[in-house]
Amino acid sequence: MSCRGRCWDDIPPGRDSKAASVDNSAQYQQLSNMELIALLLQQEMDMQKQQAASELQGALLDKREADLKKLKTQVRDLEDYIDNLLLRIMEQTPTLLQVRARHK
Numbered sequence: 001m002s003c004r005g006r007c008w009d010d011i012p013p014g015r016d017s018k019a020a021s022v023d024n025s026a027q028y029q030q031l032s033n034m035e036l037i038a039l040l041l042q043q044e045m046d047m048q049k050q051q052a053a054s055e056l057q058g059a060l061l062d063k064r065e066a067d068l069k070k071l072k073t074q075v076r077d078l079e080d081y082i083d084n085l086l087l088r089i090m091e092q093t094p095t096l097l098q099v100r101a102r103h104k
Contacts, residue, residue, distance in 0.1 A: 028036065089096055 031039065086097075
């Protein structure tokens with residue numbers, strides 16, 4: 001749908017908000033009732049799409065945070081396992097950890 005007169009995008013940056021408000025209200029006065037209804041319906045549909053997209057992003061964020069929490073737990077468990085394994089090696093067979101000098 002095209003705007004008769006001035007549209008929101010036609011307002012140059014830097015104009016004060018009062019002048020912009022007057023221009024915006026003038027553009028609506030030139031629209032018929034059917035055009036106004038169509039514009040409102042389009043804006044409502046756009047808002048619903050934005051809300052749905054926002055909700056989807058929120059759900060994805062929640063899932064990613066849950067995945068991250070699981071991964072952090074797994075990393076902590078693996079670190080504990082390695083620490084315990086190294087401790088047992090140091091107690092039982094520390095020679096496995098000795099670095100042998102290379103003969104040249």
